[in-house]
Amino acid sequence: AGVDKGVDFANYFCTYAYLYHQKEMLCDRVRMDAYYNAVFRNKHHFRNKVVLDVGTGSGILAIWSAQAGARKVYAVEATKMAEHARELAKANGVDDVVEVIEGSMEEVTLPEKVDVIISEWMGYFLLRESMFDSVICARDRWLRPDGAMYPSHARMWVAPIRSGLGDQKIDDFEREMNEWHNFVDETEAHYGVNMNALTKAYRAEHEKYYLKTSMWSNVHPNQIVGTAAVIKEIDCLTATVDEIRSVMAQVTMPIIMDRARVSAFAGWFDVHFRGSTQNPAMHEIELTTAPSEDFGTHWGQQVFLLHPPIRANEGDKIIMSFTMSRSKENHRLMNVEFTCELEQSSGKRLSPVTSKVFIE
Amino acid sequence: AGVDKGVDFANYFCTYAYLYHQKEMLCDRVRMDAYYNAVFRNKHHFRNKVVLDVGTGSGILAIWSAQAGARKVYAVEATKMAEHARELAKANGVDDVVEVIEGSMEEVTLPEKVDVIISEWMGYFLLRESMFDSVICARDRWLRPDGAMYPSHARMWVAPIRSGLGDQKIDDFEREMNEWHNFVDETEAHYGVNMNALTKAYRAEHEKYYLKTSMWSNVHPNQIVGTAAVIKEIDCLTATVDEIRSVMAQVTMPIIMDRARVSAFAGWFDVHFRGSTQNPAMHEIELTTAPSEDFGTHWGQQVFLLHPPIRANEGDKIIMSFTMSRSKENHRLMNVEFTCELEQSSGKRLSPVTSKVFIE
Numbered sequence: 165a166g167v168d169k170g171v172d173f174a175n176y177f178c179t180y181a182y183l184y185h186q187k188e189m190l191c192d193r194v195r196m197d198a199y200y201n202a203v204f205r206n207k208h209h210f211r212n213k214v215v216l217d218v219g220t221g222s223g224i225l226a227i228w229s230a231q232a233g234a235r236k237v238y239a240v241e242a243t244k245m246a247e248h249a250r251e252l253a254k255a256n257g258v259d260d261v262v263e264v265i266e267g268s269m270e271e272v273t274l275p276e277k278v279d280v281i282i283s284e285w286m287g288y289f290l291l292r293e294s295m296f297d298s299v300i301c302a303r304d305r306w307l308r309p310d311g312a313m314y315p316s317h318a319r320m321w322v323a324p325i326r327s328g329l330g331d332q333k334i335d336d337f338e339r340e341m342n343e344w345h346n347f348v349d350e351t352e353a354h355y356g357v358n359m360n361a362l363t364k365a366y367r368a369e370h371e372k373y374y375l376k377t378s379m380w381s382n383v384h385p386n387q388i389v390g391t392a393a394v395i396k397e398i399d400c401l402t403a404t405v406d407e408i409r410s411v412m413a414q415v416t417m418p419i420i421m422d423r424a425r426v427s428a429f430a431g432w433f434d435v436h437f438r439g440s441t442q443n444p445a446m447h448e449i450e451l452t453t454a455p456s457e458d459f460g461t462h463w464g465q466q467v468f469l470l471h472p473p474i475r476a477n478e479g480d481k482i483i484m485s486f487t488m489s490r491s492k493e494n495h496r497l498m499n500v501e502f503t504c505e506l507e508q509s510s511g512k513r514l515s516p517v518t519s520k521v522f523i524e
Numbered sequence: 525a526g527v528d529k530g531v532d533f534a535n536y537f538c539t540y541a542y543l544y545h546q547k548e549m550l551c552d553r554v555r556m557d558a559y560y561n562a563v564f565r566n567k568h569h570f571r572n573k574v575v576l577d578v579g580t581g582s583g584i585l586a587i588w589s590a591q592a593g594a595r596k597v598y599a600v601e602a603t604k605m606a607e608h609a610r611e612l613a614k615a616n617g618v619d620d621v622v623e624v625i626e627g628s629m630e631e632v633t634l635p636e637k638v639d640v641i642i643s644e645w646m647g648y649f650l651l652r653e654s655m656f657d658s659v660i661c662a663r664d665r666w667l668r669p670d671g672a673m674y675p676s677h678a679r680m681w682v683a684p685i686r687s688g689l690g691d692q693k694i695d696d697f698e699r700e701m702n703e704w705h706n707f708v709d710e711t712e713a714h715y716g717v718n719m720n721a722l723t724k725a726y727r728a729e730h731e732k733y734y735l736k737t738s739m740w741s742n743v744h745p746n747q748i749v750g751t752a753a754v755i756k757e758i759d760c761l762t763a764t765v766d767e768i769r770s771v772m773a774q775v776t777m778p779i780i781m782d783r784a785r786v787s788a789f790a791g792w793f794d795v796h797f798r799g800s801t802q803n804p805a806m807h808e809i810e811l812t813t814a815p816s817e818d819f820g821t822h823w824g825q826q827v828f829l830l831h832p833p834i835r836a837n838e839g840d841k842i843i844m845s846f847t848m849s850r851s852k853e854n855h856r857l858m859n860v861e862f863t864c865e866l867e868q869s870s871g872k873r874l875s876p877v878t879s880k881v882f883i884e
């Protein structure tokens with residue numbers, strides 16, 4: 165709807181056509197263990213069942229589903245990676261079960277309905293890439309009424325953090341601006357053109373890049389200075405595109421550290437594999453991308469800078485209202501806006517601070 | 525013709541919409557000096573004339589044309605950068621002369637024909653980006669029969685070089701492949717899937733990336749081990765798209781150094797500002813991107829690796845046949861194929877070596 169397919173391919177799908185990128189995901193042990201255990205510790209969901217893998221990539225989830233006993237697995241992939249998935253299924257002796265279909269999920273036709281939809285659709289901060297739309301579309305068209313979603317639930321989290329990233333980015337930004345001013349001087353001196361009229365636009369461009377774009381980061385648990393809060397819960401069996409198109413929440417996060425300098429928020433997600441209500445998982449599996457010393461994922465966390473930082477103490481609370489919506493230019497990217505108010509333990513509230521951040 | 529505009533924007537134009545990228549070009553002193561001198565040392569070509577700037581970007585060439593006395597300058601730019609060009613013209617007091625038109629050159633209509641077309645259309649190794657197509661289109665539609673092209677001529681050069689880049693890339697490639705083999709072992713051990721079926725494809729993907737893609741490099745003059753040769757000459761006043769769609773040449777390059785290890789070829793270009801035959805430049809200006817210790821440009825040189833390297837001595841000759849054509853998937857990228865034969869001073873010819881390289 166309104167999305168140019170060719171442009172979407174150039175901006176989005178193209179990277180998935182590289183084995184290099186697929187390998188990055190296949191090397192993420194936290195991700196791999198979660199899906200592996202979700203499948204093999206819940207074989208009753210797969211044995212003799214019909215499975216649909218939305219966005220099969222290298223084919224890994226489809227092959228596992230077959231190994232766990234599926235009668236048939238439809239493995240749909242939009243990019244040329246489909247050919248590799250087909251090869252891999254064959255080399256692993258499951259090509260009688262796994263049928264790889266090259267095409268976009270929205271457009272392919274399956275010969276039958278399915279019992280399970282499995283998919284690894286999560287982007288940075290869960291919803292970047294908007295791939296869950298395709299899973300919803302697949303579910304509404306192809307999942308049997310009593311079918312199960314793998315994963316079945318997803319949540320988005322935020323927490324206040326301390327971080328040196330903000331100061332570093334301000335330094336980078338200021339260095340850029342200094343260079344710009346030199347450039348303006350030199351261009352005037354050597355080439356007789358005054359570029360100063362563009363200074364404002366140059367600043368805006370670089371403010372956006374350095375200070376208003378969220379950053380990938382592997383946050384250390386000890387950077388978290390307040391209790392994390394859930395800002396979105398998704399039931400994969402019932403969610404609609406309307407429900408995920410934007411995320412709005414108001415949350416309160418108690419500060420858990422004295423003399424904390426809150427210079428950013430971290431955002432992450434988790435998903436759960438619980439099967440369905442009629443047919444629950446025997447072993448519920450969680451995949452979390454929360455800050456962790458030992459179990460980092462390729463998703464890391466997204467960091468949203470706060471300018472200026474807020475000074476807070478144990479007993480204070482941060483009251484945040486958070487809005488995320490899709491970028492008008494590219495529905496797979498996100499615009500975030502949040503407002504923070506510090507409520508001190510005395511009950512006094514500091515004036516709210518608002519930030520706009522792009523997830524690019 | 526067969527090019528999806530939205531895709532072309534996503535792949536190509538989008539970067540030019542950033543001031544950051546325009547600034548990079550505006551900071552290239554060799555480039556700037558050449559165009560500046562071409563205009564201001566040939567004011568007779570601009571005074572009271574009508575000028576068209578194809579792809580005005582920040583507007584710099586249009587503003588110079590106005591400052592040199594043009595009666596009217598049409599400054600066409602496909603991206604939103606057009607707005608900044610308009611501001612800049614205004615801030616420099618030439619907005620009565622410079623008319624910025626936002627649109628693609630192929631689609632805009634001018635109210636009159638022009639005396640001069642000025643444009644900075646050169647990509648890596650001259651033709652990457654295929655932007656000269658747009659200049660040809662502008663010329664055929666809008667240049668008066670006695671008009672002049674700025675620049676008026678262009679040439680492509682190649683030379684045999686010695687370089688550590690090839691060894692480095694082979695190391696990178698081999699490290700990647702070792703990692704892949706570990707990955708295959710681990711995936712089998714932990715997750716019961718044998719990925720070996722993809723090893724060949726992974727190798728091909730990485731061979732392309734590390735060994736078969738040309739590299740930007742700032743070649744030092746002392747790396748050049750043979751006499752450079754021209755493989756293409758373009759007369760900007762008469763060239764057709766058919767003439768530049770592919771480049772084919774057979775050249776002989778004498779080796780000028782003993783015990784030279786030819787591990788790559790460097791490719792670069794130069795352009796000249798000579799005006800037209802009826803109306804020649806008073807001061808002919810050259811812009812060269814040849815290897816130079818002191819006058820590097822943002823174009824650098826493109827390096828095409830040769831595997832395995834060729835050992836040669838002074839008096840030997842390299843006979844090269846060279847073909848460059850456009851990539852089928854993206855007409856702005858290039859596929860290069862070359863065959864080299866070493867003719868030793870004795871007259872003996874070694875067996876030819878062929879390489880395919882992508883300019884991405």
Ligand SMILES: Nc1ncnc2c1ncn2[C@@H]1O[C@H](CSCC[C@H](N)C(=O)O)[C@@H](O)[C@H]1O
Nearest residue numbers: 180219220221240241242267268269284298
């Ligand atoms: N609408 C759609 N139709 C088909 N494939 C899609 C799609 N949207 C995304 N994809 C594909 O979904 C994959 C997501 S990455 C996950 C790959 C694989 N399932 C794994 O877990 O390792 C990518 O390969 C992408 O090309």
Ligand SMILES: Nc1ncnc2c1ncn2[C@@H]1O[C@H](CSCC[C@H](N)C(=O)O)[C@@H](O)[C@H]1O
Nearest residue numbers: 540579580581600601602627628629644658
């Ligand atoms: N067909 C076309 N129509 C309009 N603009 C084009 C074009 N092809 C390329 N361009 C623009 O041409 C510019 C080339 S870069 C050169 C910018 C400027 N003339 C300078 O010398 O600094 C880019 O801004 C690009 O967006």
